[in-house]
Amino acid sequence: MEIENESRAAQDQPVVDEELVEKVRQKMPDEELLYDLAELFKVFGDSTRIRIIWALFEADMCVCDIANLLNMSQSAISHQLRVLKNSRLVKYKKSGKTVYYSLNDDHIKKIFELGMEHIME
Numbered sequence: 001m002e003i004e005n006e007s008r009a010a011q012d013q014p015v016v017d018e019e020l021v022e023k024v025r026q027k028m029p030d031e032e033l034l035y036d037l038a039e040l041f042k043v044f045g046d047s048t049r050i051r052i053i054w055a056l057f058e059a060d061m062c063v064c065d066i067a068n069l070l071n072m073s074q075s076a077i078s079h080q081l082r083v084l085k086n087s088r089l090v091k092y093k094k095s096g097k098t099v100y101y102s103l104n105d106d107h108i109k110k111i112f113e114l115g116m117e118h119i120m121e
Helices: 002-012 018-027 031-043 047-058 063-070 074-086 106-120
Strands: 090-095 098-103
Touching (some): 047 063, 047 074, 047 090, 047 106, 063 074, 063 098, 074 098
């Protein structure tokens, strides 16, 4: 009776599709790239940074303008801009003594558009 139960339990176990698993394994990016992707998405996990990026969709802005827009201190905005800059999401240019921030490239806007589309479905 015990052997019969073990046999039935083995039949209930799903069979691994080794061919499928190998096919997917071959297409998986390197672990380091997946780690970098996870880190990028962590940067998007802060609502202040999201608001800053959203503002920069509209115009290049300096720290004082962003701080005024978001009703936050310049120090807090500078800290968040540093995180965004280190993640290569924003870039800056100097004009005299003023530093203007802008989005690094169009990929960022595409990520946001897809994200908004997803949450609005």
